[in-house]
Amino acid sequence: MNEDKAGTKCPPADTTGDENPIQVIKDLADWQFAWARAVARAWRDPRGQWAQLLLSGNEAEVGRAFFELGFQLPPGFKLTVRRAPDDSQYDETAWKRVPAVNGWNGQEAGLGAKVVMYLPNSPADSTLHAMALTDYNALGENYPFTF
Secondary structure (H helix, E strand, O other): OEEOOOOOEEOOOOOOOOOOHHHHHHHHHHHHHHHHHHHHHHHHOOOOHHHHHHHOOOHHHHHHHHHHOOOOOOOOOEEEEEEOOOOOOOOOOHHHOOOOOOOOOOOOOOOOOEEEEEEOOOOOOHHHHHHHHHHHHHHOOOOOOOO
């Protein structure tokens, strides 16, 4: 039995099989950065080789692409990237409103054994890429990790 500062006795914690919460937070941040980099690179050339690689459905190639961005997909993690529906567009005026609102809408969240990520459409005005990517990141529905 363990004792806390007040003298309360409690059994020792059995953490066998638990994920390290600090590592989970790091993994979440690493994913967040890698996905943002992948989106930014795809936006730079939406019909180019990088976007096609992400959308290819080839799990090994997608894994190598994320490794190139500094992120190792977890073992057993199957990632599918799809293009977002055409009607899912960034509202380029949302950040100008008072109060400001997130410019993304129409995004679907869903986690399961296989994760599907939707590559968001690039804003028509490329000067808004940073704002759009920040808002997309803040949406929170693009994280395949939970803790």
